Amino acid sequence: MKKAVIILMILTFLSKIVGFLRDVTLAYFYGTSGISDAYxxxxTIPVVIFGIVAKGISTGYIPMYSRIEQQEGPSSALRYTNNLINVLLVFSSIIILLGLIFTEPVVKVFASGFEGETLATAVYFTRITLLGIYFTIFIRILSAYLNYQKLFAVPNLLGIPMSLIVIASIITASETGNPSLLAYGLVAALAVQWLILLFFSYRKSFRYQKVFDLKDENLRRMLILAIPVILGSAVQQINKLVDRTLASQVAVGGISALNYAHTLTNFVHGIFVTSITTVMFPSISRMASKGNSDRMKYTLHQSIVGVALLTLPATVGALVFAEPIVRLLxxxxxxxxxxxxxxxxxxxFYSIGMVGTGLRVVLSQAFYSLQDTRTPMVNAAIAVVLNIILNFLLAPVMGISGLALATSISAIFCTVLLFYNLKKKIGSLQFKKMAAAFLKILAASAVMAAAAYYVYDYFLAVMLFPPALLLTMFIGAVIYFTLLNFLKIEAFDHGVAGIKRKLAGKFK
Structure with missing residues (x-):
C-alpha cells in the first residue's frame, strides 16, 4: 500500500502542477472579473446538479462491486456496473433537460449577486457545461472501477489532458475575444477524459453491455448505500452555494478569490489526502467484507497519521506564507x-481547516467501507448548518476571509465528531498513540515554520522574491523531515524503511 501511495502522490503532484497552470492561466487572462466569475x-452548477448524485453512486459502487465479485463472480459485477451506467444516463438526461429550460433561475440561485452581462454570460456558459454531465457519469464510475482493479495511475493522471485542453481554451478565448470557448473547452476536456478511461477500462476486462434493469437487487442495495452519501453531498453543495452567493454579494470577484484560495488548499488535499484515500478505500472495503477488523483498524490508523504527517506542516507553512504564495502563483x-x-x-483562513478536511475524508471512507453511509451524512448536515451560521456571523465582519474561516471551523468540529462516532462503532484506533504522533508532528511543523520565517527574511535581502520563497520552502521541508527522523513516529519510520528497501533492491 505504501508503494502505491508514494507513486500516486508523485503522479497526482504532476497532475496538480498542470492544474495550477490552468488556474494561473485563468487568473492571468481574466483575473477576478465578471467573466471568470460567470465561468x-x-x-459549479453541473457539479451541484449531478455531481452530488455521482459522488454518492461512485462511493457506494466499490463496496458493492467487492461484495458482488466475491459472492456472485466477475460477470455479475460487470453487469452491475453497466446497469448502473445506463440507469444514470437516462436519469441525467432528465436533469439536463430541466437545467436547459430553467438555466437563468438556477444561475440566480447560485449567484444572486449576478446582474446584466455577468448574468447573461453565466447562463450561456451553463447551458454548454450541462452537457458535460454525460461524460461525468462514465468518468466517475470507470475511475472507481479502475481504482478497484488497482490501476490507480490512470484516474489520477486524467487531470493533465483536461487541464491542457482547458488552458488552450482560455488562451484561445482571450486571443479571439470569444469567451464562449471557455465553456466549450471544458466539455471537450471531459470528453477526452471519458475516452482515456474507456480505453484503459477495456484493457482491464470492462465491456459495455446494453442492460437496463431498474429491478436489479444489486442496484437497489447500492442505492440504499448511496442515498445517504447523496444527501450528505447535497448539503455540502448547499454550503458551497451559500458561500458563493455571499461571496458574489461581498465583493466583485469574490467568487474567483474564493476559488483561487480553495485551489491552493485543494492542491495539498489532492496530492496527499486523495493519494492515501484512493489506495486505502478499496483495501479497507475488502478487509471489511472479509471481516478482518484488526487489519482494517491498523490500516486506518496508519492512514490517519499519514494524512497528519503531510497536511499539518502544509497548514503551518500556509499560515506563515499565505500572501507570498498567492503572489508567486x-x-x-x-x-x-x-x-x-x-x-x-x-x-x-482555509488553511486552518486543512487537516480537519483531510481527516474527515479518511474517516468518512472508513464508514463507507463498513457500509454505513448514514453517519457521514448526518455529520455533513451538522457541518453545513454550523458553516452557514458562521458565514452569516463572520462575512459581514471579515468579508471573503470570514467565509473561509467558517468552512475551517466547521471542518475541524465535524472531524472530531466523526472520530467519536468511529470509536463507538469499531473500538479503539490507538487514540493515545495517535495523539502522541500528532503532537510530535505539530512540534516539528512549528520548528520548521519558525526557521523558515527567519530564513525567508534573510533570503529576501540577498536575492529576488521567487527564488527566495522557493528556496525557503525547500529548506523548511528538509528541516521538517530531519526532525521527523528523530521523533520516532511509526507511520513515518515504516515509510522511510520501505523506501530504503526499494532503493537497496534497485542498486544491488
Missing part, C-alpha cells in the same frame, strides 16, 4: 493587488 459558476496579468489581498486572506 466558475458554470463549472497568481500575481500577474489581470490578477491585481486587490485580488492578491482577497485571495491571500481566504487562503490563510
Amino acid at each position: 466558475l459558476i458554470a463549472l 497568481f500575481d500577474r496579468g489581470a490578477f491585481d493587488s486587490s485580488a492578491v489581498v482577497m485571495t491571500s486572506g481566504a487562503f490563510f
Whole structure:
C-alpha cells in the first residue's frame, strides 16, 4: 500500500502542477472579473446538479462491486456496473433537460449577486457545461472501477489532458475575444477524459453491455448505500452555494478569490489526502467484507497519521506564507493587488481547516467501507448548518476571509465528531498513540515554520522574491523531515524503511 501511495502522490503532484497552470492561466487572462466569475459558476452548477448524485453512486459502487465479485463472480459485477451506467444516463438526461429550460433561475440561485452581462454570460456558459454531465457519469464510475482493479495511475493522471485542453481554451478565448470557448473547452476536456478511461477500462476486462434493469437487487442495495452519501453531498453543495452567493454579494470577484484560495488548499488535499484515500478505500472495503477488523483498524490508523504527517506542516507553512504564495502563483496579468489581498486572506483562513478536511475524508471512507453511509451524512448536515451560521456571523465582519474561516471551523468540529462516532462503532484506533504522533508532528511543523520565517527574511535581502520563497520552502521541508527522523513516529519510520528497501533492491 505504501508503494502505491508514494507513486500516486508523485503522479497526482504532476497532475496538480498542470492544474495550477490552468488556474494561473485563468487568473492571468481574466483575473477576478465578471467573466471568470460567470465561468466558475458554470463549472459549479453541473457539479451541484449531478455531481452530488455521482459522488454518492461512485462511493457506494466499490463496496458493492467487492461484495458482488466475491459472492456472485466477475460477470455479475460487470453487469452491475453497466446497469448502473445506463440507469444514470437516462436519469441525467432528465436533469439536463430541466437545467436547459430553467438555466437563468438556477444561475440566480447560485449567484444572486449576478446582474446584466455577468448574468447573461453565466447562463450561456451553463447551458454548454450541462452537457458535460454525460461524460461525468462514465468518468466517475470507470475511475472507481479502475481504482478497484488497482490501476490507480490512470484516474489520477486524467487531470493533465483536461487541464491542457482547458488552458488552450482560455488562451484561445482571450486571443479571439470569444469567451464562449471557455465553456466549450471544458466539455471537450471531459470528453477526452471519458475516452482515456474507456480505453484503459477495456484493457482491464470492462465491456459495455446494453442492460437496463431498474429491478436489479444489486442496484437497489447500492442505492440504499448511496442515498445517504447523496444527501450528505447535497448539503455540502448547499454550503458551497451559500458561500458563493455571499461571496458574489461581498465583493466583485469574490467568487474567483474564493476559488483561487480553495485551489491552493485543494492542491495539498489532492496530492496527499486523495493519494492515501484512493489506495486505502478499496483495501479497507475488502478487509471489511472479509471481516478482518484488526487489519482494517491498523490500516486506518496508519492512514490517519499519514494524512497528519503531510497536511499539518502544509497548514503551518500556509499560515506563515499565505500572501507570498498567492503572489508567486497568481500575481500577474489581470490578477491585481486587490485580488492578491482577497485571495491571500481566504487562503490563510482555509488553511486552518486543512487537516480537519483531510481527516474527515479518511474517516468518512472508513464508514463507507463498513457500509454505513448514514453517519457521514448526518455529520455533513451538522457541518453545513454550523458553516452557514458562521458565514452569516463572520462575512459581514471579515468579508471573503470570514467565509473561509467558517468552512475551517466547521471542518475541524465535524472531524472530531466523526472520530467519536468511529470509536463507538469499531473500538479503539490507538487514540493515545495517535495523539502522541500528532503532537510530535505539530512540534516539528512549528520548528520548521519558525526557521523558515527567519530564513525567508534573510533570503529576501540577498536575492529576488521567487527564488527566495522557493528556496525557503525547500529548506523548511528538509528541516521538517530531519526532525521527523528523530521523533520516532511509526507511520513515518515504516515509510522511510520501505523506501530504503526499494532503493537497496534497485542498486544491488
